[in-house]
Amino acid sequence: MVSKLHHYSSFLVYLACLIILFEIPPCLSSLDTACNNQFKCGTITGGFPFWGNDRPEGCGHPTLLLNCSGSNTTMEIMNIKYRVLSLNSGTQTLRIAREDYLNGPCPSEVWSYNTTLDDELFDNGSDYRYLSLHYGCTIDGTTNKDAYAALDEINRGLCSVIVVVPILPIVTSQDFTNFSKVEEVLRRGFDVKWKVGNEECKECMRSNGACGYDLSSNQTTCYCKDQSSGSRTCSPSVFSFVVIFTIIAIVFICEMFLRKVRQRENDEHVEEFIKNQDLLVSKRYTYSDVKKMTKAFANKIGQGGYGVVYQGRLEDGRLTSHVNVVNLLGFSYHGKKKRALIYEFMSNGSLDKFIYKGPSDRLEWKTLYEIATGIARGLEYLHRGCSTRILHFDIKPHNILLDENFCPKISDFGLAKLCKRDDSAVSIIGTRGTIGYIATEVFSRNFGNVSHKSDVYSYGMMISEMGGIRKGTDVRISDTTSEAYFPHYIYKRLEVGKELRLDGVIKEEDEEISRKMILLSLW
CATH class of the missing domain: 3.30.200.20 (Phosphorylase Kinase; domain 1)
Structure with a gap:
């Protein structure tokens, strides 16, 4: 019954579109006829939202100017000049390549600009790869003046300049020591989709108007015959108004009815599930x-x-x-x-309230050690103590609650996933967790499989924060050295047996506990 009603409401929508198509009279723009036609720029042919050559500015978005020079077409995005290789109005897709890298990865002037697109104008494709160009890198104490190229690699040692450039997803592996292949990949460019006024222009063109851009109101507009700009469509006939209103009313009533039916069915399914799981639920x-x-x-x-x-x-x-x-x-x-x-109510709130306070408000090292041990026991229970393994995916101080005796309890299972106890890897869609605590394999599958070890990584990051590594208190080091990365700094001090110089370490017992926690976080 629901399926039939859904198809019926869809039929009404199609019927409304046909009526609008045949009933609205032509209203070709007299204000700006040029906006109604495609224009040619070099080898590129396009229309809205672009302008340039003999197409006036009001016919496109102000920042989407195409510059025509012979057979070449260029445009500027976020202060970077691009060569436009192709334009597909049907899919709203551009293929562009950075002008400064068309002749190879070693331009006369190395810019520190990464390839950044305005997200109000473009959809950054999620399926293309990234090529990192590294310049002046210090590796093993030696500075290499030559450029270094890597696929899907954000950093390599200490480099004076790193420029990230998107490339087409068809590139799987390249011998990037051969710079001629790097040049070939850069010249191919990458695809982006524009999203300026797509829906508004479809409505405008369905009413036989010409799509343009109103500079005074800074928004997409529709140019119509004997009408001022500023509207999204050209005015239909009175009869069309009546038909449209009637169809919309019918579709609205059908959709409201379908929503109620679907909600009722969903509630029934939930109630049935609760009934079947009666022994397992609270x-x-x-x-x-x-x-x-x-x-x-x-x-x-x-x-x-x-x-x-x-x-x-x-x-x-x-x-x-x-x-x-x-x-x-x-x-x-x-x-x-x-x-x-x-x-249950936890009177001392979450752990983050205690580890981000000043030195006078910090918990004692013995208490921090007991909290860290308790969290580890909780994770062991989730990973090994239940009949079904539970992966939390959001271990951080904010999700550790403390009772009146500062006994820690893991909370907030909104991102958790259930899996079999003998599964060595699990499949998840997208990225789960909080930046700063996410394991690398959860962020990118290129680093390995996602498993219960991902929670262990987050636990280690949290323990380092409890120990004060990421705060860097009382530490005076140069930002220009590799020691600016605190785990490296702490590791070197441990390696030679020096004191860690962490907050609150005032006796020998504290020093021993802090060393245990820091070693645990590094492991």
Whole structure:
């Protein structure tokens, strides 16, 4: 029934389009006839949103000027000049190549500009590769004056200039010691999609108008016969207005009905799932119960990616779980907008509140060590203690809650993934986690498979932050040396047996604990 109604509403939409197509009278622009035609620039033929040559500025976006010189077409994007190799109006795609690298990776003047596109004008393609051009790199203590090219490599040692240039995805591997091949790859350029006024122009052209750009209002406009610019379409006939309104009303009613049917079916599926998993889920509360517990949501204590956190009080018993994993006490489900998870209250809040404070407010090293040990036990439980392995994917100080005795508990499983205990690798879509704590293989599959070890990496980064490595307090080093990277600095001090000089280390026991934590974070 739902499928038939969906197809019927789609048919009504197509019918409306046909009526609009045949009922709206021609209204070719008398204000700017030039905007209605394609124009030629070098070997490139295009229209909106570009302008140049004999096509006036009002026919395109101000920054999308095509410069014509003989058979070559160029344009400037974010202060970088590009050669336009091809233009496809059907797919709104440009193929461009950096003008300064057309003759090879060693231009007369090395710019430090990476290839950056204005995201308001272009969609940066997610499927192309990156070529990094490194200049003046210091490797093993020796400065190499020649350029170095690498595929999908952001950094190589200490280099005075690194320029990142997109290339076509068909390049899988190249012998980049041969600079003639590097030149060939750079000359091929890369593809970008423009997104200026695409939908507005489709509406304008369906009404037989000419798409252009209003410089006074700084927005896409539609030029129509005997009408001023500023509208998105040319005016249809009165009959078309009536037909359009009627069709829209019918489609709206059908869509509202379909949404209610789909929501009802979804609620039924959820209820069936809850019923089937009755032995595995926590206690279920009604929405009125939740409202009563929180005194009508009076005390807001936080805001997460999945909703607001309120403090409340339970009158009945609590469920138990691992001592270092936050306790899920229950849930409430009443449709799409009334859903809640009920966790135990942790009076000392999250760990980040304690490790980012000044020296006088920091926790003792013994307490930090016990917190680090407790978090490790919690992770071991998630990875090995459950019948199904749980990968958290967002281990960081903000997701570690502390009770009144500073016992740590892992919380916020919004990005977690379940997998079999014997799986050595898992498949995930996209990147999960927080910058600064994400393991390299989660960020890019080129570095290896994603597994429970990805949580271990995040744990190590968090322990280093608990130990004060990333804060760099009391350390005076030059930003021009490799020691500016704190893990390298700490490693060298450990290697020769020097003191770490970290905050709060005032006795021999503290020094021993801090060394253990720092070694653990580096491992």
